[in-house]
Every structure is written in C-alpha cells, then in structure tokens.
Amino acid sequence: MASPVRVRFAPSPTGFLHIGSLRTVLYNWLFARHHKGTFILRVEDTDRSRFVEGAIENLYRSLVACDLTPDEGVAVDGTTIIDKGEYGPYMQSARREKHLRYAYDLIEKDAAYYCFCTAERLDEVRKQQQLTKQPIMYDRHCRSLSKQEAENRAAVGDEHVIRLKVPTEGVSKMHDMIRGDVEIPWAQVDDQVIIKSDGFPTYHLAATCDDHDMEISHVIRGEEWLSSLPKHLFIFETMGWKAPEYAHLPLLLNADRSKLSKRQGDVAVEDYLAKGYLPEALVNFVALLGWNPTADREIYEKEELATLFDITKVNKSGAVFNTEKLDWLNAHYIKELPVDDYLERLRKGGFLPEGIMAERAARVVRERLAKLSDAPEAIAETVDCAEYPSTMLVWKKSTKEEAIARLTAIREYLFKKNETWFGDAVGMERELLLWIVEMGWGNGDTLWPLRVALSGREKSPGPFELLFVTGKDEGLARLDAALQKMA
RNA sequence: GGCCCGUUCGUCUAAUGGCUAGGACACUACCCUCUCACGGUAGGAAUGGGGGUUCGAAUCCCCCACGGGUCACCA
Secondary structure, three states: OOOOOOOOOOOOOOOOOEEHHHHHHHHHHHHHHHHHOOEOOOEOOOHHOOOOOOHHHHHHHHHHOOOOOOOEEEEEEEEEEEEOOOOOOOOHHHHHHHHHHHHHHHHHHHOOOEEEEOOHHHHHHHHHHHHOOOOOOOOOOHHHHHHHHHHHHHHOOOOEEEEEOOOOOOEEEEEEOOOOOEEEEEHHOOOOOEEEOOOOEOHHHHHHHHHHHHHEEEEEHHHHHHHHHHHHHHHHHHHHHOOOOEEOOOOOEOOOOOOOOOHOOOOHHHHHHOOOOOHHHHHHHOOOOOOOOOOOOOOOOHHHHHHHHHHHOOOOOOOOHHHHHHHHHHHHHHHHHOOOHHHHHHHHHOOOOOOHHHHHHHHHHHHHOHHHHHHHHHHHHOOOOOOOOOOHHHOOOOOOOHHHHHHHHHHHHHHHHOOOHHOOOOHHHHHHHHHHHHHHHOHHHHHHHHHHHHHHOOOOOHHHHHHHHHHHHHHHHHHHHHHHHHO
C-alpha cells in the first residue's frame, strides 16, 4: 500500500531557471514519471525583498520549453499566474496564515520560542564569537524567557521573531536516498528563525509545512540543503507528521570545481535555449550529469530515462558542467531533426535569414552546426561568394590553363540544364562525377576550381551542394566571374 | 575554523570483492576525400596518498591530503 509519489520543485522567484535547477527539476520529473507520480511546482516567495517581477513567468516558460511542465501547482495561463490542483495555494506567500498557525503549534509543543533580540545585539554576539573563534550561532539568549513573559511582550507589539528550539545534545540521524545514513550532532544546529519579524516564515518552516500539507512523498533537492535537514526532520517529528524521504543531489560545478556560477559563463536555461541549444539536447545532457543508466550510451529520450531512472544510483560527487560535450550532443540532435522541424526551429530562433538561397544553405550547413546560433554565419558563408584571387582557382596539382578549360566546359554543360536539375544535389553529384570520368578528367582538377568559383573560399561545402544553393543563374554568373578573373 | 558530504582518464561516467579498469566528449594519427565539415578506424589517457581486512580491493575499515557544501530575520 505504497502511498502515491508526489514530488515538488520549489524555486524562489528571484530570476531565471538555473541550469543546476534544471537538473533538479529533471530528476524530480523522472522520479515522478518512473513511479507514475505527480510533479508539483511550488513557488517559495516568502522573502518579499527578493521577489523579481516576471520571474515566475520566466521560470515556467523555461520548464515548458524543456517539456517538463509540472502536473500540479503554480502554472502560467497566458499572462496570469494560476493554481492547478487540490493542494493549493501553491504560492507560498498565500499560505502564510497556515505557517503562522504551525509556528504557534511548535511554541505550544515547546519546540519553538519568541526571540526579541535586535539585529544589533545579534551582530555583537557574532562578532564576539568570531573573535573567540567560537562557532557562529545564536546564543539562545531568549530561549530561557518564560512563555508568559514572551507572550505578553509579543502581544504588546514588541518586535520579535520565532525561533526553533532544537535539541542541544545528541545527534540527528537522517537517511538520504543517495548518501545513505547521515548523522549531524545537534550541537551544530542553530535555533533557526522560522518566523521573521515581518511575520513571514523562513524556508525551513514554510517548506516543511507545505511538504506535509501537500503530501509530498519524496524531497529531491540540492546538496546545499543537507546540513539543514535536522531542522526539517525536527519539525516533522514534533508535529507528529510522517516525513518524506530525502535525496540531496550533488552540485553542478564550474571548470575549476567551484559551485556553478554566473561568473564563468551562462547558467540560465533560457540563455542556452536562446543560443540554439535544443531542449532535448539540454535535457539529455543534464540528465547524464551525475547519473548514467547503462554506461555505453549517450543518447536518451526523456521517456526512456524515466523508465530507467533510479535515484539511489545518482552519483555522490559534484559534476563539472562541460560545454564541449553539450555541443557534441546538440550537434547530434540537430542532425537528427526532420528537415522541416530543423528549418522551423531556425526560423523561430531568428537564425534563418530571408530568401530561398538562405533556406537552401541552411539545409547544406546543418552538419556543421554545434548550435542553431551558428547557422547565420555558416549560411552567409555559403550563400555569398567571397572575394578571392584568381590563383585560388587552380588546384594544387593542376594548372591555370587546365582550370580555365574545365570551368569553360562545365559552364557549357550546366548551361544546358534546366532550373529543376539544380534542385537535387545528390543527383547532380552522381551525374557530374560520371561525366568527369567520361571526359577523362580528374576529380581534383575539375571540382576544386568549380567549388572555388562558387564559394570564393579555400574551405566550403562541396560544389554540388553549392550549386544547389545558388541555382542555375547565380551559379553560371559565378563561373563567368571566375573565368573573367583568369582571362 | 566547527560540522557534513565527497574523491575512477583533462571532463561526464561504467564496473556495488574476482577477466588486460569499459564507454562518451575533447585531443592525436590514419582512412574517406576537390577543401572544410560529416562519417569510419586506431591511439595516448584514471582508481589522490598511506595503512589494514581478504586467496583476491576502484569496491569494505582506519588515518592523511585535497575538493565541495553549510554555519542569515536568503532560498
């Protein structure tokens, strides 16, 4: 009689979807799908000072773009933010009354207390602790206040917070699905503020209460939360609630192994998407950062990952976010796209210049793209004939006279073809190669001048592909220009 | 600094006591070839160090080193 699996992603609306968060989202999503459970989006907006306008819409857009749309919770319908599901509200700030009630329950159960210490006093205490090299913690000054006195002061309007009254000795024993058993001495755990002086709860209270109320079965989150697990478990225990199971994911790192940060490159999913990384590639890549189902494959679809997913097999150590491999994966996905889909994505991303030649060039350069944003330059180089010296037209093992002869003959040959003949690069190649053999020529001395005449470049796509791009008239014009140069 | 977590090729990883530690990216060489790209083949490249346990250790235990996380009225 296993209870249904319900997992959540609970970001604070402070900006964009971080690439590390994408992996957290993905693992939650995979876990939910694997267990036929529900994936929930809850927005943790209890710190009003950090709220960023448009952040939720932005975040949600990234989730949708990666096809990781939550089943339940906060959603964006057009331009309005709505709740989807029976466990709302899913905007944490709207649950404030509940949090407050739970905080008073905790006081009732002698697991929390009022604290009237000023910021100045707290600063002073911290300074002292720093000087004497003591652990930096709240000195529990208000913990000994009588409940009656504290309540009176609070009732009179004395500015206060509510702190958790954690045990002071022994160890907190925890279990993590990835790391196994973990123990943290209570002496290391602070009397954390759970209700701020503005009356809003902090993460520790809000997240645990909401996880309980929303019947979250498994909490899959970043490793940075592991050290505060004792507090969370303490709340579950004193409230008499069944705690969810926990999995703390290893962090994503910069190349220098520090925590992945903005300083060293893009960290926003939207930035990667805007640069023309395909969501499929991004998801595939990020899934394999910290976990791998078989060891001898790199390409996986999301659905397949979901059936294979095993949270207990996730690595314990952080993974460097290495863009080189992402590029390779993305190039692979670009090559696998159906042509129409490929062109459509280029167009949507703003990477496809106007014009029939540009579209033809887009087909030709596809295999050279690591990301869609590479397309405009590649297309331009294929469409435009560069300025070049006449000497470039001569193949290394050939002569100017031979180049002129070949180009003249080719010009004549192409002149007799109709426009549709140029629409089939593969057909052209077959026929021209045969013709070259018939004429007793070599590929190099023929194709090199042809290709240079069409591209004006040492390096370029092949001559047949270039003819496909230019079409008949432009192709002939470029041959004429080449012959002119050598005249 | 206290506490917690971690440590397999440069990077992502596989191998949960038992073949010469496997794959991928990147790199190099070769092949294909009119150039580039694609593709193909091959190659170099790792169990942080030291002690144990065991017939046998990347794998289990201990110590050290190193890295990361955390120590807010932020999440």
